[in-house]
Amino acid sequence: MGFDVETCIIGDERRDTHFKFSPTEVTRSAAETNSTPLPKPAHAREPAVMNPYSSYPDAPFHVVICGSMSALPQMxxxxxxxxxxxxxxxxxxxxxxxxxxxxxxxxxxxxHKRMFLTDYFETIRHGDAVLIFNASKQGIEGYVGANTLMEAACGQALGKPVLYFNPIGDQSCRLEAAAVATAVLDGSIDRLLEELNSLKLVAV
Incomplete structure (x- = not known):
C-alpha cells in the first residue's frame, strides 16, 4: 500500500547521527523489499559571512530554503x-x-519519510532563517504543500524567522501558513536581501 506525499527539502549538511532511522536500517529495509537504497546528498558551499545569531563567531548566516522539489531550479x-x-x-x-x-x-x-523529515528539521534547527519558496503549483500561485508547511512550523517553533518568498496562495492551509510567517515578501530578490539584512541588524 502506498500514498502520495509532497517532496521535502534536505539541507546542504547531512549528519547520519541525526537520523532516527539509521542509513543501515533504511538500506536493510530497502533490500528486504527489493527497493533501491537512498543515495546520500552532496555538500553545498559555505560563504564566509559572520552570523550574529550563532554562538560560534565565525559561522556564516545560514538560510534554509524550503519548498516543492518541482521548484528546485528556481530555488x-x-x-x-x-x-x-x-x-x-x-x-x-x-x-x-x-x-x-x-x-x-x-x-x-x-x-523513509521520517528519515527525510528528521534530517531536515535538524538542518532547520542549525539554521538562522527559514525561506519558504512558495512557487506556483497545482494551479495555485504561492502554493504551500504539506511538507513545506511542516518545515515552516518547525522553524517558527524553534524561534527562527520564517519568510515566504511569494504571497501565500489561496488554499486550505492559508491561515496556518500565515500564522507562522515572520514576513511575506513579493517575490523580489532585493526585498529578500533587505529583510535578511534587517534580521541581522536586529540581532546586533
Missing part, C-alpha cells in the same frame, strides 16, 4: 543570489525524487 537561482551576497544556504537535493512513494509498502514509506 537554486535564489540560493545563488544569496551565496553571492555572502550567505550560507541550504537548498533541496534530489534524493527524495528517486523514491516512488506510491509503490512502497506503507511501513517502508513511513520509515
Amino acid at each position: 537554486e537561482d535564489v540560493a545563488g543570489h544569496l551565496r553571492t551576497a555572502g550567505y550560507r544556504v541550504s537548498t533541496p537535493v534530489p534524493e527524495e525524487t528517486v523514491v516512488n512513494w506510491n509503490e512502497l509498502p506503507l511501513e517502508e514509506a513511513i520509515a
